Amino acid sequence: MKDKKELAQITNCAMCANMCKYSCPTYLATGNETITPQKIARLILYEEKALIEDEQGFFDVMFQSAMCGACKVHCVYDNYDLRKFIHRGRSKAFKEGMLPDETRKRVEAFTRYGNPHGERQLLQKGTGDLGYFVSCSAYNDQQMLKAMDRIISVSKEQVQEFGGADICCAAPLYYAGDIEGFKKAARKMKEEIEKRKLRKVIADCPTCLKMMTEMYREVGIDLGVEFVHTSEFLNALLEEGKIKVRGRNATATFHDPCILANDMGITAAPREVLGVLGFEIREPVYSGADTHCCGGLPGARIGDCKLADKVSSMRINELRETAADVYVSACPTCKSILSDVDMKDITELVSEQIVNEQS
Amino acid sequence: MKIKTYLSQQEEALPREFIEKVKHIVGEENVSQRECDLISYSLDYWLYGVFLSQYGDLPSLPCAVISPSNGEEIQGILRCANEYKVHITPFGGGSGVLGGAIPTGGSAILNLQGMNRFIFLDEVSLVAGFEAGIIGANLERELNHRGYSLRNIPQSLHCSTLGGWISTRAAGQFSTKYGKIEDMVLGMEVVLPDGSLLDIKPVPRRSVGPSLKDLFLGGEGTLGIVTKAVVSVHPLPKGTAKQSFVFRSVEVALDVVREILRGDARPAVVRIFDESESERYFKEIGNRVTVIFVSEGDPDFVALESSVIRRIAEENGGEPKGEDPVDIWLEKRFDIGLGPVVMQQGAVVDTIEVVSLFKDAANLYEDMIASMNAVKGAVMISGHFSHFYPEGACLYMTFAGFPKDPLRYYQDTWSAAMQATLRNNGSISHHHGIGHWRKQFMQQELGASGVELLQRIKSALDKNGILNRGKLVEDER
Numbered sequence: 126m127k128d129k130k131e132l133a134q135i136t137n138c139a140m141c142a143n144m145c146k147y148s149c150p151t152y153l154a155t156g157n158e159t160i161t162p163q164k165i166a167r168l169i170l171y172e173e174k175a176l177i178e179d180e181q182g183f184f185d186v187m188f189q190s191a192m193c194g195a196c197k198v199h200c201v202y203d204n205y206d207l208r209k210f211i212h213r214g215r216s217k218a219f220k221e222g223m224l225p226d227e228t229r230k231r232v233e234a235f236t237r238y239g240n241p242h243g244e245r246q247l248l249q250k251g252t253g254d255l256g257y258f259v260s261c262s263a264y265n266d267q268q269m270l271k272a273m274d275r276i277i278s279v280s281k282e283q284v285q286e287f288g289g290a291d292i293c294c295a296a297p298l299y300y301a302g303d304i305e306g307f308k309k310a311a312r313k314m315k316e317e318i319e320k321r322k323l324r325k326v327i328a329d330c331p332t333c334l335k336m337m338t339e340m341y342r343e344v345g346i347d348l349g350v351e352f353v354h355t356s357e358f359l360n361a362l363l364e365e366g367k368i369k370v371r372g373r374n375a376t377a378t379f380h381d382p383c384i385l386a387n388d389m390g391i392t393a394a395p396r397e398v399l400g401v402l403g404f405e406i407r408e409p410v411y412s413g414a415d416t417h418c419c420g421g422l423p424g425a426r427i428g429d430c431k432l433a434d435k436v437s438s439m440r441i442n443e444l445r446e447t448a449a450d451v452y453v454s455a456c457p458t459c460k461s462i463l464s465d466v467d468m469k470d471i472t473e474l475v476s477e478q479i480v481n482e483q484s
Numbered sequence: 485m486k487i488k489t490y491l492s493q494q495e496e497a498l499p500r501e502f503i504e505k506v507k508h509i510v511g512e513e514n515v516s517q518r519e520c521d522l523i524s525y526s527l528d529y530w531l532y533g534v535f536l537s538q539y540g541d542l543p544s545l546p547c548a549v550i551s552p553s554n555g556e557e558i559q560g561i562l563r564c565a566n567e568y569k570v571h572i573t574p575f576g577g578g579s580g581v582l583g584g585a586i587p588t589g590g591s592a593i594l595n596l597q598g599m600n601r602f603i604f605l606d607e608v609s610l611v612a613g614f615e616a617g618i619i620g621a622n623l624e625r626e627l628n629h630r631g632y633s634l635r636n637i638p639q640s641l642h643c644s645t646l647g648g649w650i651s652t653r654a655a656g657q658f659s660t661k662y663g664k665i666e667d668m669v670l671g672m673e674v675v676l677p678d679g680s681l682l683d684i685k686p687v688p689r690r691s692v693g694p695s696l697k698d699l700f701l702g703g704e705g706t707l708g709i710v711t712k713a714v715v716s717v718h719p720l721p722k723g724t725a726k727q728s729f730v731f732r733s734v735e736v737a738l739d740v741v742r743e744i745l746r747g748d749a750r751p752a753v754v755r756i757f758d759e760s761e762s763e764r765y766f767k768e769i770g771n772r773v774t775v776i777f778v779s780e781g782d783p784d785f786v787a788l789e790s791s792v793i794r795r796i797a798e799e800n801g802g803e804p805k806g807e808d809p810v811d812i813w814l815e816k817r818f819d820i821g822l823g824p825v826v827m828q829q830g831a832v833v834d835t836i837e838v839v840s841l842f843k844d845a846a847n848l849y850e851d852m853i854a855s856m857n858a859v860k861g862a863v864m865i866s867g868h869f870s871h872f873y874p875e876g877a878c879l880y881m882t883f884a885g886f887p888k889d890p891l892r893y894y895q896d897t898w899s900a901a902m903q904a905t906l907r908n909n910g911s912i913s914h915h916h917g918i919g920h921w922r923k924q925f926m927q928q929e930l931g932a933s934g935v936e937l938l939q940r941i942k943s944a945l946d947k948n949g950i951l952n953r954g955k956l957v958e959d960e961r
Contacts, residue, residue, distance in 0.1 A: 133828060140534050140824035142579060144642040147621040156551060156598030156617060158578060159524040167537065168520055176486045176540045179519040186520050199642070201821035410629045431513075 126173050134205050135173070138166035145199040150383075150417040151191050151427065154435040160189045162196040162207050169210050184223045187214035188428025191436060192300060193418040194387035215302030224301055227424025231297045235306070239291020239313075241425075247290035252283055256323040256350075258337075259288025260330030262422075262457035269457055272476035273329070276359070279479050280367040285321055292317050294336040300426050304344065311336075311346040318348055325351040327358045329472070331385035331456050332426075339388070354385065356395040356455040359475050363401050370478040372403030377474075378449035379406060380440070380463060381416035382456035390414075395455045395471050402478050407447040417443065419454075419462040441465045485545065487523060490536070491920075492544040492589045502568040506550055509560040514551040514598075521549045525575055525593040529643075530583035530921060531834045532894050535827050543920075546573065546587035551595040555675055555711040561594065562709070563679035565950045572950050574705035576648035577619055579640040581835065582919025584652065584704050588954035596647055599711060602626040611670055611686055612717045616647030616710045632717040635662040635752070638915075639818060647710045652917035653702040657817060660745075660872045661752035661780070662718070664915060666701045673712040674700050677946035686714035699941070704917055705952040707945050723783030725790040726810035728776045729802035730769060734758055735846040737775050738869065738877070740800045742842050745874045749792045753778035753870075755813070758849070760866035761882075765816065766809045775802070776810045826884060831863070832894050833884040836901045840910035841876040845869065848908035852881055855900035861887025862897065871914060878914035902928070918956050926957050 126132045143163035146152050152161045159168075168177065168186055177183045190211050197206045218224055224232065231241045238244055240261055248259050257277070263269050277284045295310030314337065318326065328334040331354065338352055353361075362368045377399050385391045392413045399406055411417050420427065420437030427433040444452055444466050452466040453474055460468045498517075507515045516522075526542040527533045533543050552558045565572050571591035578585055587593055596617040603613035605627070612632070614623055620641040627633050636656040638644060648654070649665040650672065662668070671686030684697045699707050731737040737756045744751070755776050757765060762774040775797070779789040798804070823833055840848045849867055856865045864884040871878035881901060887893030902912050902925045912929045913922060927935055938957045942949075 133825075136538055136828055137821070137824040140538055140827055142529050142640065142643050142820055142823075143577075144640075144818060144820070146577075147619040147642045152597075153600065153622070156595060156600055158575070158595060158597060159521050161524075164524040168523065170538075171487070171523065171540060174540050177519065177523075178486060182518045182520045201819050408629075410625055415625075 132173070134202070135166050135170050135210055137202060138163060138205065138207060139170045141166075141201065144201065145196040148195040148199045148415065150193060150195065150436050150439065151189060151432060153417070154439040155432065159186060165190065165211060166207060169214060172214070180221075181223060184214065184218035185225070185429070187211050187218060188225050188228060189432055190427070191383070191418040191421065192426045193383035195383065195418070198387050198414055212299075212302065215300070216304055217302070219302035225424060225428035227430050228301050228428040231424050232301045232303060232306070235293070235295070235297050239310075240293040241297040245289045247292075248286060248288045251277070251285045253285050254322060254324040255282060255284050256318070256321060256326040257284050257286045258326050258328050258333065259286060260328065260333045260457055261293055262461055263329045264289050266457050266460070266470070269329070269460070269470045269472055272470070272472040273355070275476045275479065276362070276368060276472065279481060280362050282362075282367065284327070285323065287317065287321060294333040296332050296336045297425060299336060299340055307340075308344045308346070311341045311344055314341070315346055315348055318350055323350050325353060327353055327355055329355045329457055329470075331382045331389060332458070335384050335388050354389065354391055354394070354455065356385075356391060356398060356471055359471065360394040360398050363398060368475070368479055369481040370402055370475060371480045373478060375404055375450040376407050377404035377451040377453055378409055378444055378447040379412070380409075380419070380444055380452065380454040380459055380468065381412055382454060382459045383416055383418040385455060386414055386416045398471055398475065399453065402474055404451065407449045409443045409447050411443055419459040421462065422458060437462050485519065486540075487545065488541045489526075489544050490541055491586065498547045498570065498592065499568045502564055502570050503548065505564045506561055509564070510550060510552050510557050514553070516549045517547070522546055525549050525578075525595065526587065528575075528578045528580040528583060528585040530581055530586065530919065531823070532832065532891075532921070533583060533586070535832055535890065538828060543583065543586045544588050544590060546593040547590045548592045549595055550592055551598050553598050555673055555681060558594070558675045558709050558711060559679045559681060562675060562677060562950070565592070566678060566948050569948055570950065571953045573952050574651075574709055576617065576645040576651070577640070577643050579644035579648060580652060580919055581916050582921045584917060584919030584952070584955050586920050588920060591953060594709065596709070596711075597645065600645075603712065605630055605632065605717070610717050611714050613712060613714045614646050615712055616645060616650065618646050620644050620646065620649070627717055628720065631720055633720055634668060634715055635718050636665055636668060639820070642818065646713055646715070650701055650710050650713060651704050653915060655871050655878070655915035657870065658752040658778070659870075660754045661750045664871070666698070668715045669697060669701065669713050670716060671714040672697055672700065672710050674708040674710050676708045677948075677951045682708065702917065704919065704956045706942055706956050707951070709951075721780035723781060723786040725779045725786045726777070726807040727790060727793060727797075728774060728805040728807070728809040729797045730772045730774055730805055731800070731802055732773070734773055734849055734869075736800060737773050738842065738845050740797055740802060741775065741869075741872055741877070743796045743800070744793055745872060747792055747796065749789045751777045751779045751789060751793060754872045756869040758867050760864070761868050764866070765812060769805060769809065774805065774809055776813055778810060831884050831886055832861075832890045833882070834894070834897075835880060835882050836898065837878055837880045837914045837916055838901070838905040838910045838912055839871075839876060839878045839914035840905070840908060844908045844910060845877055845879065848905065848910050849879055851904040851908055852879065852901055855904040856881065856883055856897050859885070859893060859896045859900055861885040861893040879910075920955055923955065923957060
């Protein structure tokens with residue numbers, strides 16, 4: 126580590142009392158000390174000092190982080206994010222060809238198709254300088270796409286919808302540590318947005334939002350457009366009276382997507398939307414800035430699929446405890462992973478309760 | 485392995501049959517001998533060990549890490565350990581500051597953190613059950629969500645476990661009202677060293693011979709493995725009052741707190757900060773002895789208690805400083821980020837908590853300050869009193885030095901503090917426990933017969949000496 130400030134940061138973390146561990150979903154789901162933030166930092170420090178002999182073991186640990194940012198939220202140090210250092214470990218694993226199997230498959234699929242899922246049709250409809258970027262998870266979710274179409278139609282907003290084919294934020298490459306691939310994909314995304322002449326883009330997936338803003342900027346690419354998450358877009362439509370909804374007498378539990386809460390700080394907007402829809406919100410024990418990651422897609426942020434399953438199971442149990450009538454989130458990946466509680470996206474609930482539809 | 489260890493010469497060779505049998509019990513994925521795991525379970529939060537860890541020096545690497553998911557699996561593991569004479573070191577949150585979870589001699593780690601579930605809440609009896617591996621902050625979250633709290637809020641709340649609290653007789657910052665963990669535990673499930681199960685039922689008090697649960701409250705994992713516990717809980721307080729006062733000396737402040745407790749007031753938080761700590765915490769007050777109080781509970785009681793505190797404080801020359809110092813302390817109380825920063829600069833830092841009767845408390849404080857300051861390399865020594873009882877209080881010292889010989893400075897400072905404590909009739913630990921480092925002072929604390937009694941209890945329960953070797957008292961075998 127050439128940067129002395131960074132060396133001091135990771136050493137602080139490696140010698141800290143691990144007081145963020147109680148917030149770490151991978152730790153809580155397993156009880157494994159090795160994957161707590163402080164111990165990950167110690168391993169990174171020791172790898173830097175060339176004290177680690179089992180390189181594969183070290184890389185495996187790097188891919189056992191959920192990269193959810195809970196440790197950053199609960200950190201005693203300012204301007205420090207352990208994920209930056211974990212990501213470097215992942216980049217080294219990528220360069221040395223030592224990725225976990227599922228992660229490697231996702232990278233291979235991306236290399237072939239420009240997205241992690243395979244061959245897809247291009248989605249392109251509507252006009253205007255307000256864009257709606259359909260994430261890879263939403264692309265596979267017809268209910269969610271129909272819901273968004275209906276809301277856009279009723280609101281009479283001019284929205285240019287795009288996605289599918291090889292248009293992807295490239296999160297799979299970022300989390301796999303493929304920096305060059307990620308940069309290339311970011312440049313492509315910039316071209317896609319520029320050719321559509323967009324001023325503002327709605328993103329339905331918090332991870333896409335993070336990639337297309339914070340992470341693109343880290344690799345030197347600024348898309349030059351304003352971004353808004355779906356939950357904020359919906360909240361604004363309701364506040365401005367562009368859509369009206371009928372109230373409902375039911376309870377709802379909102380699962381805060383980890384990136385939305387921890388990195389974007391968006392926890393109020395979805396709750397405000399649910400309030401307008403008439404739901405009484407039943408919070409789980411861990412919510413808002415204390416939310417737990419859903420576990421994510423196999424091989425994605427968590428490279429270890431068994432671990433991802435454990436994190437998912439833990440979150441499902443936490444949500445079930447509320448015994449709410451409806452479970453809702455604001456991320457198509459969370460919706461898919463947490464399907465055991467019949468999870469819906471907030472877009473679907475708004476669409477179901479719209480009353481001022483045009484005939 | 486490239487990692488240097490300084491407490492054990494070499495790893496024990498673990499019998500292959502033991503490993504196979506244990507894998508059969510807990511599942512293959514829950515037994516690890518991978519390097520990253522061995523490094524991660526090599527040290528708790530013993531600060532001298534943490535200081536050395538930045539250079540790649542660790543006290544002792546375990547030979548394996550075993551992670552059970554219930555008491556039954558622990559029973560099986562301990563039976564195997566007895567059969568193959570394998571030493572086992574229990575590992576809770578790894579937050580202990582005396583090296584109690586260091587796998588001395590390269591023993592196998594028994595990682596208890598997978599047993600971290602909330603089990604039940606009995607709102608009629610005001611008790612709740614948890615698995616012992618739950619982190620304090622998660623335990624509080626479960627209770628708070630339901631309108632309750634254990635009120636054991638140590639500085640390590642976010643990284644220490646219920647089992648760790650029980651094993652060290654831990655104390656929280658609200659202990660003056662609610663007591664230490666030994667006052668909160670009603671029942672527990674313990675796996676004994678031979679693998680048998682002891683279930684101590686939760687009742688408020690009993691008269692059935694000596695208290696068996698007291699063998700494990702402070703047992704530091706040497707006498708059994710606590711797997712579950714039932715603890716008393718409190719409804720979240722409806723009222724809170726915060727007050728602070730400045731006094732002319734630590735001695736006067738001690739007298740005031742003594743008078744307040746004698747008047748049957750029981751504020752949850754009472755802390756006397758000496759001049760040095762006041763200056764660090766409260767810039768606006770500066771170099772003056774500051775006392776903070778937090779009263780909580782039913783608003784009527786809180787109001788009454790606050791007025792008693794205020795009257796006694798002011799009658800004794802206390803200068804009111806309002807709520808701000810309390811709020812500052814509440815905000816900073818978990819922030820220990822400075823330690824690693826100064827350790828990187830070569831500072832050796834640590835804390836030492838002891839306890840004495842009121843009659844000795846002021847002398848003990850003066851003696852501790854003088855003795856610890858006299859050690860070559862000392863840069864900063866400060867103290868506060870917290871955890872008060874009608875009879876006495878805990879004195880909590882913090883020290884930092886920039887010595888040429890870190891180990892010499894560390895040892896000399898500890899020796900100076902312990903001798904000052906013993907000279908002033910104090911006990912060498914109030915709530916951190918003994919672990920690896922403080923056991924060198926146990927003969928002076930308990931006397932030869934006390935140590936021998938503990939060793940005989942250990943031998944009777946743990947015939948093969950498998951549990952947490954090298955902790956609490958020296959193993960004479």
